[in-house]
Amino acid sequence: MHPVTLGRITVHRVEELIWTISPRFLFPQVTYADFEPYRDWLVPHFSTPDLKMRLSIHSFVVRTPRCTIVVDTCIGNDRQRDIPQWTNMRTAYLANLAAAGVDPARVDYVFCTHMHVDHVGWNTRLENGRWVPTFPNATYLFHRKEWEFWRHTEEDNQAQVVRDSLQPIFDAGRVTLVDDAYVLDEGVWLEPTPGHTPGHCSVHLSSQGAEAVITGDLIHHPAQVAQPQWVSRACWDRELSIATRLAFLHRYADSGTLILGTHFAPPTAVYLVRQGEGLGIRYDMP
Ligand SMILES: [Zn+2]
Known part of the structure; x- marks a missing residue:
């Protein structure tokens, strides 16, 4: 994605990795054959020629005239996770941030659309055996309902996420808990989109008549535009x-x-x- 300009707001995509998986891995009820009708507009960007899904793990860096905001912080390096490919990762994420002109020490806000493993990882980094904030001067904005839901989870993998990616931010005194429709800055506000998780929020951007929304995981893959009833295995409330x-x-x-x-x-x-009766997508070439 080329950097996007919306009036006085800019958005950069900062990649951690592209993950190629079978539809069934994410959508248990969906087969390759179910993707076949959408081949023309999914291949090659969103699906491979054999119809595996290409999913991206990335942050969006939003810059307004006043502040720099990182939305979602991916998986992170050096973690122990239940997905082998996500364990002990050594990606170029920090170098990619630098290439987008982002100095972690000058980020003002971090917002996580929800608290799943692939949205909170780079909240922290490992330094001398301790998890410390990656963005040392940022205020981390967490949705109150989301934190209340996850803070005492007994699910092993998510409890590990709390220990290495969330609790250290509280311990460092850098969290502000926020509620629905919170306004981060002029033209940047939360749009509650619950279902994937209880406190899930998208982020609405608006400047000088230009509008954009950062989805979070209310949708994972463009095929769900045509098939909105496809539900990921990670969703908390399917309906x-x-x-x-x-x-x-x-x-x-x-x-x-x-x-x-x-x-x-x-x-x-x-x-x-x-x-016609349904929905599709339109996009500019990468
Ligand atoms: Zn996700």
Whole structure:
């Protein structure tokens, strides 16, 4: 994704990795054959020629005239996770941040759309055996409902995420808990989109008539624009996640609002368009 300019706001995509997986890995009820009707607009950017999904793990860096905001912090290096490829990773994420002109010490805010493993990792980094904030001077904005849901989780993998990526930020005194519709800055506010998790929020950007939304995981893959009832195995409330996705897709179809997909592979930024009875996407070439 080329950097996006929305009036006085800019957005950079900072990549951690591209993850290629079978549809069934994320959507237990969905087969390769179910993807076949959408081959023309999914291959090669969003799916491989054999219809594996190409999912991106990245941050969006939002700059306003006043501040720099990192939205979602990926998986992180040096973690012990239940997915082998995500364990003890050594990615170029910090170098990619630098290439986007981001000095971690000068980031003002970090916001996590929700508290799953692939959205909070680079909240911290390992330094001399301790987890310390990657963005030492930032205020980390966490949704109150999301934290209340996860802080005492007994699920092993997520409890590990709390220990290495969330609790250290509280211990460092850098958290502000926020509620629905919180305004981060002029033209930057939270848009509650619950279902994937209880406190899940998207981020709305608006400047000088230009509009965009960072999705978070209310949608994982562009095929869900055509098939909104496909639910990821990680969703907390299946029915609510479908209802939220449907409402979102219809709210922004043909609206001119740029959709910044949190797991959409490049070109990442798409427009939602009505096509007959259903919905599709339109995008500029990467
Ligand atoms: Zn995710």
